Amino acid sequence: MGKKSFLRRRIHWILVLCLALAFIGPSLAGLAAAAEKAKLTVWWNKGYYKEEDEGMKKLATEFGQYNNVEVDITFTIQDDLSPKIISALIARRVPDVAFCFFTDWQIAPKFAWDGKLADVTDVINDLKPRYLESHLKTGWLYNNAEKKWSYYSIPIEAQALGSHYWKDLVQEAGFDPDPKKIPMKWNEYWAFWKKVQDNLRKKDPAKYGKVFGIGMTSSSRATDTFYNFEQYLLAFHGEILSPEGKVVAAEPKNRDAVVKTLAFFTSIYSEGYVPSDALTWTDADNNVNFSNKTVVMTPNPSISIPGAHFFTNKDNYYNKIGSILQPASPVDGKGYPYLVSVKPIIIPKDAKEQVLAKKFIRYILGTKNFTAYVTASNGRWFPSFKDVAADPFFHNPKDPHVPVATDQHLNKPTRPFYYSYHPAYSQVYTENVWGKAISRVVTEKWTNEKAADEAIGRIQTIFTGWK
């Protein structure tokens, strides 16, 4: 009897054995895993500074030790983490805790609507007395699967639109660079930055020939574009949605405001006060252009720009860069609410360790722990909790930037973005309707009215798909 016939006679048994192992193997592995300690999987946004990541890692380690659990925490940049979380939620193979800088507008409204996020009302109730009101509102989302509103995300930190400028360039242009001396009426404010550019170019064409007065992100690739647009739309007293979540952009008053806002963006671009490439910028590009001193002033939805200089060039941070808020409304000369983009933590509904996940979130959001974490971001993020915001870090009179943001969040009127009124608006953000409208006017030579009407029409179409 040769080897061949031996195999031939036993092949059926070999196959049966293989199949049996295939079925039993995973179960045995599962039993072995069950005997090990619980594991909490956390996907966290990589911070801009290593102190942020180290601080979060330390908290995770401490939590693991206190609770005898293994905390598997990974840090990923937001551009990669957002698709990763979205894929996981679609595939239902999820982490227990997820935190990404894009969650507030790209993930939470859509997946709360789909019923794929865990209800976190119990955690919110514990934290409620500590919350800033406008930040808390952003966690209140609609679940279309269960037809109910509830808290499906836990807001922790926020950003709002400020502006930064080079004091030395302003001085070079012949103006007083003191933040208190920058004109804050709408027309005077923008005329000021145009004048700075004109003066600089006139003074030394070779040196300043390619320096622009205004670094306004106007691209369909950047989230900064709709941040800027919707903030200035409020300055023009325009509204896209009513608080009940109904599209009101087509109403004459609001359409007029959309057209005026669009005209403002496209005119400063066409007049040559914004770099031509601003139409293709990503979120990082206004920071890069500012740091390269090719723009004098840039609106930015956080104080990340001076924050980056803090670690590399203290002179820039303390003496050469100024931070201010936005000019008064062109309509009535008064202030208007600042939009706050509040970054939340989510727990997927399919997460295996939901109880542990909530315990972990409560732990890291404790006043002491969270203060240490959020201050490590060097003011880039403003905490959603009053007790953390009371920390001296946010009120240091010697700091020329952080207290400006503190004043904005604590003393000025603030309000959430429109996705808090209706989750369909998250799609409006993702499609970057305003970036597209700006491009229509600038590159395709549409009128502001036609581009505004297309954008409003698109918003209405998007809303009809969310029923």
Added chain:
Amino acid sequence: MAQNIQATVISVVSHRRERWGGKTILGLAFCSPLILVFLVLVITPMLYEIYLGLDRTIYPAIFSDPIFIQTLWNTVIFVGVAVNVKMFLALVVSALFAADHWAVRILSGIFLLPWAIPSLPGILAFRWMLNGQWGIVNKILNDIGFAGYPWLVRRPTALAAAIVYHIWKYLPFWTLMFVAGRRSIPKDLYEASDIDGAQPLQKFRFITFPMLRNLYLICSLLSMVFTLGDFVIIKIMTGGAPGDSTHVLATLAYRYTFQMGKLDWGVGTFITALPVTLLFIFILIRWVK
């Protein structure tokens, strides 16, 4: 007679046993990992994609997106122009590299460099060179007295930049294919044509091109299938800007799926291109046979 029938039946049964018993089952057992991988990683996702694509409501939704039709056109332009220009150039350039000379060997090494350079730094370098403010292309134009141009800020030039990069990057590879094809053409055909007094263009028309025709078509079809799914060049070079006017199907499907969380829209986007892709694959298979 009965004995004959019995013998035939026994023969058939034993043949079947032989066929489905020993060797075939053993063969299947050895192939089973591959079959399993194929089923799990190719067939199942494809069936799931078709299942998702059967939802007719997604098509009105994606066609209502103002950029969708433009994206279809961009894909046609990107694939059509990039592949055909690249293939034509590869065919022409391969004539040079088919020559047997030491200088050609050195030159071919340099020529292959773009293919060896990773895509990401290559595309970023192109982006920087085409930057409207401080890119080297505008710098050179300014230095010789011309005004700069915002290359990536206008749809035609942004798409052209992506096409140029694609050609720059993949021309060496396809040239290499044609060089191999040219070297497999029997030399005696050229020798015979020399005796007949054929000119270089006549040699190309009556010998080289007919001999390379099949290879040219197969390479073109393969390249079209690859380019149709090319995501990286547009994503990094333009990101769809300005104003989402330079998206191709691959980048739009990515946006629908991974930024908007609409898997069905992403699938629908690819399914609209599926008839074309399947046609390419069908022709390709027929040709290879």
